[in-house]
Amino acid sequence: MPRKKTKPILSKKPVKRRREKIQRPRGMKDLLPADFVYVDFIKSIADSTLRTYSFRRMDTPIAESVDLFVRAIGEDTDIVEKEMFVLKGRSREEKLALRPEFTAGVCRAYIENGMASMPQPLKLFSWGPIFRGERPQSGRYRQFNQINFEIIGGSKPALDAQTIQIAWRILERLGLKNLVVQINSIGCEECRPVYRQMLIDYYKPNVNKLCADCKRRIKKNPLRLLDCKEEKCQRVASNAPQMFDNLCEDCHDHFKLVLELLDELDIPYMLNSSLVRGLDYYTKTVFEIRREEDINHSGSQLSLCGGGRYDGLIELLGGSPTPAVGVAIGVERIILEMKEKKIVPPEFPKPRVFLAQLGELAKREGFKIFERLYLADIDVVESFGRDSLKSQLKQAEKQKVQLTLILGQKEAVDGNILIRDMGTGIQEVTSQEKMIGDIKERLKAKEDERNDKIKMAKKKTK
Incomplete structure (x- = not known):
């Protein structure tokens, strides 16, 4: 008698259960x-x-x-x-x-x-x-x-x-x-002891008009009867003896x-x-x-x-x-x-320079250049976690910087760096030795241009 064909038993894949999210404790707040x-x-x-x-x-x-x-x-x-x-x-x-x-x-x-x-x-x-x-x-x-x-x-x-x-x-x-x-x-x-006794004497005939906490406070802490937030307790407190007079x-x-x-x-x-x-x-x-x-x-x-x-x-x-x-x-x-009240704190100064790098050698040199810019008091932002120049330039646009420094493999070897004006898109090569002075000069020129525009706008409104 021919044997019946049996289907192979397939092992079931374990079903991954979605883990329950852990939430912050009740009454506590994340400061973002x-x-x-x-x-x-x-x-x-x-x-x-x-x-x-x-x-x-x-x-x-x-x-x-x-x-x-x-x-x-x-x-x-x-x-x-x-x-x-x-x-x-x-x-x-x-x-x-x-x-x-x-x-x-x-x-x-x-x-x-x-x-x-x-x-x-x-x-x-x-x-x-x-x-x-x-x-x-x-x-x-x-x-x-x-x-x-x-x-x-x-x-x-x-x-x-x-x-x-x-x-x-x-x-x-x-x-x-x-x-x-x-x-x-x-x-x-x-x-205070004399006033405390006056409060007890005043509240005792009114004890049934009080909340449960205030009934307990009469003996333990009568001064707290005065600042209870329950409406019925506030009505009683409105005619209580005043400390001013005692x-x-x-x-x-x-x-x-x-x-x-x-x-x-x-x-x-x-x-x-x-x-x-x-x-x-x-x-x-x-x-x-x-x-x-x-x-x-x-x-x-x-x-x-x-x-x-x-x-x-x-x-x-x-x-x-x-x-x-x-x-x-x-x-x-x-x-x-x-x-x-829509009171907005003043913003901290935003970085005006972005440092972009392309290639392993450029990234290593980029760390040194970033430190030099920091020590020269130039506000600079970077994206060392990204390798693509295109994605780094997108980050520079989002940051709304005025200048982007571009360091590629060739620039790293030659000791140069590209300075790109984000407003005009014009790029110029400068040596890393002159880099700090060139950046400060360009930033100052942009600041002067901005101030001139503000002055002109004020003159037009007069």
Whole structure:
């Protein structure tokens, strides 16, 4: 009986499964090159302004002991209770947290590094990422950047006013307008306990009108009742006793002088008896800078910056009694505001020269020529990753350069280089020895031509 033909068994090719894309963590943001146009501009303005006022930069670790923030910020604050990113340390005893703010770490470093021996008051600034597990929304991220500056070792009201003035000037130089300072005094250890009890007495009969968080705050942190963003809590807070009326003589005189100095500086401000800030270490002056358009709006309001005085913090962390005042500026919030107001940072100077090469020898020589151009302060761009001259010239056109240097095998051997005018397309050979002088001369001629055209255009418009 003839055998039946059987089909050969084909091995199945493994099906490649498309791997799931990994996304950035919720509430965190990628800063792309387009964002850094704003970031670098903000950083340069802040840096130059702060150095003008004799501030010096310092940095602290991104991760610090959990105990530092619990002691400094307050165990019953939202930041410590709900928002800190706590890390598992190398041992059970080690507990670290990503910093939720700068000031606690700066004060810890001030004590630990013996900075009290330096001339006081000490002016310090920092820049970097901050981490808080907040509910993400526009202007609120779980990782964000702050510009932070402190004046440590001075108790005079003039330093409070100067801190506000510097923050105001930075925002002003960035092109932001229609801003207002909201300001309050939350007293000191002498007058605040009395006011705290007044708040408790006022809120107890109204406890059923409050949100769940505020019901908890009555016992733990009654000052935070004043700045709750829930509408029903704001209605109760509108008739609460005001700290202004219960300041001791020292706090009253201090606050009065701060306001007088702001008047002298022509910085607009509004008294806000509900402003307490979310950190327990504040004393006396607290403030925020906000947009005027947000002032009369209920609900959550985002400040562009905020700060205040913290005269007891360094002693609380184990140092000697040392008065201080500081402020934090939110970088991402400023970027949002600049974009909304269509404020475009000035562009960095674009390269005016492109270096193209063709062949292995030319590429090797091209590295040396690029270094020479860099050392001669000629802004130049290259594309060493491309071999095709045609594709390199396309890149030069996209970059909108004025001159393209073309280095082929023959030019590399002869010690010459081609200079191509991208406007006219004319190419000329020059020696590599004279190259720098020739390039600078051509660029200057183009700059002079551009300036002449601008002058002629101005004359026509008159």
